Amino acid sequence: MTELQLPTSPGGVRIDRVITSGVFELDGGSWEVDNNVWVVGDDHECVVIDAAHDAEAIKAAVGDRVVASILCTHGHNDHINAVEALQDLTGAEAQIHPDDRMLWNEVIEGEPDHDLADGDRIMVGDVSLDVLHTPGHSPGACCFYAPSLGVLFSGDTLFNGGPGATGRSYSSFPTIIASITDRLLTLPEETIVLTGHGDPTTIGAEKPHRQEWIDRGH
Numbered sequence: 001m002t003e004l005q006l007p008t009s010p011g012g013v014r015i016d017r018v019i020t021s022g023v024f025e026l027d028g029g030s031w032e033v034d035n036n037v038w039v040v041g042d043d044h045e046c047v048v049i050d051a052a053h054d055a056e057a058i059k060a061a062v063g064d065r066v067v068a069s070i071l072c073t074h075g076h077n078d079h080i081n082a083v084e085a086l087q088d089l090t091g092a093e094a095q096i097h098p099d100d101r102m103l104w105n106e107v108i109e110g111e112p113d114h115d116l117a118d119g120d121r122i123m124v125g126d127v128s129l130d131v132l133h134t135p136g137h138s139p140g141a142c143c144f145y146a147p148s149l150g151v152l153f154s155g156d157t158l159f160n161g162g163p164g165a166t167g168r169s170y171s172s173f174p175t176i177i178a179s180i181t182d183r184l185l186t187l188p189e190e191t192i193v194l195t196g197h198g199d200p201t202t203i204g205a206e207k208p209h210r211q212e213w214i215d216r217g218h
Contacts, residue, residue: 073155075103136176
């Protein structure tokens with residue numbers, strides 16, 4: 001597990017990153033990928049953001065804490081392919097936006113326990129994770145914003161260097177640009193962006209490059 005210098009809440013909620021490796025598959029193609037799995041919680045309870053590839057590694061980071069929920073930023077297989085195994089290990093419920101149910105169903109036989117909706121607030125300890133529906137990379141893509149920590153979990157919507165890929169099924173470049181512009185670049189510039197793959201960034205670092213992204217397209 002890679003340690004990052006990230007804020008901790010007054011109530012002791014911290015963020016841990018687990019990097020897992022596996023294969024992303026879509027539209028008949030496959031790519032080797034490393035995923036960031038984020039564990040957010042205190043010494044007693046946590047949530048897992050994106051259960052990717054390796055449930056045992058995620059469970060090791062969780063330890064003996066209760067996993068209140070597995071939150072899925074979107075339904076691509078590399079972000080949800082360890083959901084069922086992690087549920088078996090922890091008894092946690094899983095949540096995803098209903099607009100990504102078709103992607104979920106390609107990977108997981110059962111139904112998610114709850115649907116995510118824009119504006120939902122998920123409490124873990126003294127920290128609120130606000131659900132932002134940010135379609136584009138996929139129709140049901142969501143980000144989770146923790147205003148008290150100054151942190152955004154962006155999934156594959158926004159990376160260090162620009163928007164997530166949109167040249168595949170169920171994706172749309174104009175839609176992801178609109179989501180990032182209207183929902184993410186309006187956040188405080190010091191907001192730390194913790195991504196689904198790769199290195200973190202900040203809203204302030206990405207905001208000046210919006211027109212460059214539009215000019216280069218997807």
